[in-house]
Amino acid sequence: MLIVSQRAFAIDVIKDAGCGETLFWEGDPCTHVIELRSGIVRGFNISEEGERQVTAFFFACDQIGIPVCTFYRYSAEAVSGVSYISHPRERWCDAMIESYRRDGHLLRTIGAEQDPVFRRGMLIGRNGALARIAAFLTSIADRLEPDGDGLRFPVPQRDIAAYLALTPETVCRSLKRLRELGVIEIRSHDRLIIRDRSRLELAAHSQVGD
């Protein structure tokens, strides 16, 4: 734990969470806002049929669990190792009001948390598994940390499937197809190389059956 900033009566410490660890549960009271410093977090909900849906992925600099309702609307789990800052609700809200007077920045932060949820809706309303995968990859490519000549990509395919409303088998086949097309490369399971970004975006906008 490392102290990064200190104000009167307020100390921000960086905490860590291991792979699979839960940051907060859907339905729990919104007591803290989590500000991610590094790593990837998945937000998910369990439907009434018991099916798990990943509703959002979050990355460094994202703030999640913003108290726009009394209880957290989704559960948050670390996909990889994560470091974060936990802001008590009251302090976060006071900061928001101050921010509103100054530049309105934190008001936009509220919109930012909702953004991946919104984009997921657009994605899974789209035709074709290949298009969904390609669009997903382009949308997160800029948020992934560099790793050698590629990107660090520690997201299990089952999570991608749960996010895109597909089965793991279909995700696997679609990734394979993108590999065969020379668009991407996956040497190790947690490293992604985008070889041809423009063709990836082309695939993202293609209709069913190419």
Next chain:
Amino acid sequence: MLIVSQRAFAIDVIKDAGCGETLFWEGDPCTHVIELRSGIVRGFNISEEGERQVTAFFFACDQIGIPVCTFYRYSAEAVSGVSYISHPRERWCDAMIESYRRDGHLLRTIGAEQDPVFRRGMLIGRNGALARIAAFLTSIADRLEPDGDGLRFPVPQRDIAAYLALTPETVCRSLKRLRELGVIEIRSHDRLIIRDRSRLELAAHSQVGD
């Protein structure tokens, strides 16, 4: 236009919008918050392929276009005739700050606007057209205005289709099936009668193929 309340330098007038009229466009600067008084509004986005997706339905008492970002994230159109109040952005934000001091109510209003978007994600991640339709109907049944022995339901099937990521044909067939099952009744195209709510909810939770 009718004056409903009057504060210093602030007059709230009720405006009207006809069927199909646009309240604001995606990408326009967030200058006003719309507070619905009656009627139904659809929020929609045009994907890069030019396909139109309905991302939310809004009803009386909902507040839409809340400035959590600089520009509106979706376009808003009246599905039926609508009456609403248009709050200038600054006044709405000031009211929110005041509300936060008092009870935090308007902070929850922000969450309320995101709710239908969130629920749509859950819905279209679900298997089966019938389950989507059924879940959609249950989710909005409590927001529809009574109309004789049924509910006023002036939503075109093409809008339902665009909301549930289905084709109009599939929506039509699913509604027909619910009708044949005796779960719902649709005498005129803008009136819905729910005959068996428990079985409707049952269908909403069923897997593919019943």
Next chain:
DNA sequence: CGGCCCATTGACAGGCATCAAGTCCGGTGG
């Protein structure tokens, strides 16, 4: 009354889910 849009119905094909089996990889314990 005519035209247009929406809803309806049918036939058909295709993409994805499902089921099943095999492979790879990381972690654990001897």
Next chain:
DNA sequence: CCACCGGACTTGATGCCTGTCAATGGGCCG
């Protein structure tokens, strides 16, 4: 260091739901 084990990924075969195309019917408005 190596053998073992479990979970995730991979690959194949099959069925079916839903998209697509096409034609008809019906209601609303001019």
